[in-house]
Amino acid sequence: MTETPTPATVIRNAAFIVAWDETTGHHRLIEGQDLAFAGDRILQVGGHWDGPVAEEIDGRDRLVCPGLVDIHSHPSSEPMNKGMLDELGSPGLRMSSLYEFMPLFRPDLKGTLAASKVAFSELALSGVTTIVDLTVAYDGWVDLLAASGLRAVAAPMYRSARWFTGTGHSVEYDWAEDDGRTAMAEALDVIDAATAHPSGRLSGMIAPAQIDTCSAELIRDSFAEAQARGIKMQIHAAQSMVEFNEITARHGRTPIEWLDDLGVLTDGLIIGHGIFLNDHPWAGWPGSQDFDRLVASGAAVAHCPTVFQRRGVAMRSFGRYLRAGIPMGIGTDTYPHNMLEEIRHALINSRLMTGDVYDIRAADAFDAATIGGAKVLGMPDIGRLAPGMKADLFLADIKHRAMRPLRDPLNSLIYVAGERAVTDTFVDGRAVVRDGVALAFDLDTELEALEAAQRRAEAQFRELDFRHRSHEEAAPITYADRRDDA
Template sequence: MATTVIRNAAWIVAWDTARAGHAYLNDADIAFTDDRIVQVGGRWEGIADTEIDGRDRMVMPGLVNIHSHPSSEPMNKGLLEELGSPGLYMSSLYEFMPLFRSDPAGVEAAAKVAYCELMMSGVTTLADLSVAHPNWLELLAQSGLRGCIAPMFRSARWFTANGHVVQYEWDEAAGNQAMEDAFGLIERARQHPSGRLMGMVSPSQIDTCAPELLQDAVAHARARNLPFQLHAAQSVVEFHEITRRHGKTPIQWLDSLGILGEHTIIGHAIFLDHHDWVHWPTRRDLALLADTGTSVAHCPTVFCRRGITLQDFGAYKAAGINLGIGTDTFPHNMLEELRHVGYFARVTAGNVDATKTTDAFDAATIGGARALRRDDIGRLEVGLKADLALVDIRHPMMRPMREPLRSLIYTAAERAVRDVFCDGRQIVADGKPVGFDYPAACAALEEAQARALERAPALDWARRPVEQMTPFVFPRMG
């Protein structure tokens, strides 16, 4: 039994049980023994095996990320920041994202890079939505993160042969087998000796999954008390496809199948019936999500790059929907994602009060914990898991230091995060990940991207060279 105490922490984002919310504590101690918090506030009078000087630190709960794609998204840096398909309502999902495919070495490098970025931005719990790859569990365990693996499966693949029509190639038997394989991998995660891995049932996208697959998947999740997550209402193309097939919005169709509920997370849920891009006559979707207890994983960065926003975060919260935050793109920087939550909610609503920092931080902590069906993470309270991050309040980008969370989210971001603990184990020390060599992983990813770019034109419907699909910012001379 080893006890660590952070002495005289200048700021602690503690849990106030009386008001059931986060609150600031100043100049107090926080202590944890092995993987559990044993004291928040006051002065620790017990034995301490390790003491950390907290006089220049803010201690906050480790962030909970409920939607990410570590094994693929880091590969797209320098390619997709300004790339979308005008014929497909500005989405890059169908025409471009399938082109830049990594080989196995690149998958591992991408995952390492993403895990490092997540930890350095204060994340301690991660939902990893990936296509299963051989070393997945061991990589996630090596990172030190509390990992929720979500091996994706589907009944069909999407493709475009012309850049403005999306088609689907169906193989329901293969999808069913992939689902069974995913169930087996989730069980292996539950039994992993690290004790920090869990699973999530995650059919890939609403438009690529047969209704029977969705119903079988959610039944499995409910029987085992697992979270269930599905990409839905993420593009106008998908909205039109589901309304064409079923005459209902994506959310209303899922409700008719019995998919919505407290185990379910909808990845993105942007194009609901009130969104002005879809011009649908009903106004039921927000209430359906709220009334069924369905959570929403909000990932603003990847969409705002293409002029797409939720309408809006504050309205979802006001409707009573549980919201969590994810990093559905590069960089996997949770603090920058929180910055974008606030900025784009206010722009979309035209109201500075539409979303406050409190709302975004709650979504990244207690909202995420609730979505993942965990009551032992997301807040600093005695008896909960020792998942926490230490922020240097004397970092130049945190100063002048009046309001620590605003300074962290809107200015300093990961640059001020010094140390991160998950399950009582240090996973970031002095701003660097403990489990991986971040620069080496970035170098390996760069090499993997070069290999992927060589293959990309052969995968494109028009056989375009990469520089034509995604030009450089400026032309190259010579």
């Protein structure tokens, strides 16, 4: 008996499709053709779909793209920092805001929930279909990840010590008596819960938080656990000069060298940021050959340009890492959780660092945000539009004013229109954005809740700050001194 074909959702006569060419192993642009999917899989890309149709989407004014893969994000906290950390850093701590300010301005549980929902909505609205959520686990987190509709990798962070500063120019570490083992055990339970979740869209990642807050034993044992489970491990490393100086002071080795010494600088490790190598102009640590060591290792790097560029910091350079064959993916890290903006900043910053407009092209960065991220995560069925792949994709309106005049649709999307042109996003064949509206959560309601959480955080800022400043003293409101409150 012949099996009856499943009716498909068909994007009919799409103006442009960023399709996967299996022969060349690259994305390619096709015009005026169909894309069909049913269930969680793509059935056909290109040509005319002649099978049964469940829903037909008029694609004549649409650019169809593979869903973006965000390999490093902090949804549970970062959205609340908008307006607070935009222009804030510690001059005595090489312009980082990690040590002096971020511990002072954190959401409570209600704020965490609102921040997460806002971030998940922003991600979907910018074409993201897969995220790695690096979060300190909280009650209800796994179910909230599932409710987002996104394909999510839960990466519950844990560590041996917390950092703090009492001076604004030095950082101290408060080490836990159990070396973070209790937190690690709890994180593994969360990973198990995510992997077993009935949605089928969740998985897990081992995430010792930062190289300088984790003992050698915790890092080694974490990587061994990741290898035993067949999953990835991600750790923040080479992300600040404070960390670089701390690791070289402790061990006489750069962060990259120390990871290598520990036996974890290899395939299966994702380095969050990986900016401050020994040859970075700020580092001044000759002879270590961090870049060559990284190239030879097989370890991947999660590149998140936006949060660093706000503090005058940039990788040197994204194009160099890519050309050397380092596995690279892109992440949003901070607010806004806007992947198209991260792609644009990755391109522009790489050119700024090299002084060469030909250093990197839009295709290079788009590859990193799609097939690159998929490869880093070990998910071969996402990041590309081809039959049999997951039905993870987004549509952009080529008639949007920011897309016109239209000559190169992907360049117009990345360099100009960004998320404003995104109309629809699908994950596993299910819509998470339709007609420009994120469906999982009421974004306006969650923004109201997030603003209320921000007010609560402001109220406790002074008592947490070692300098006893108000939040407005630490981060003055623009033109507040000229504000007329009458």
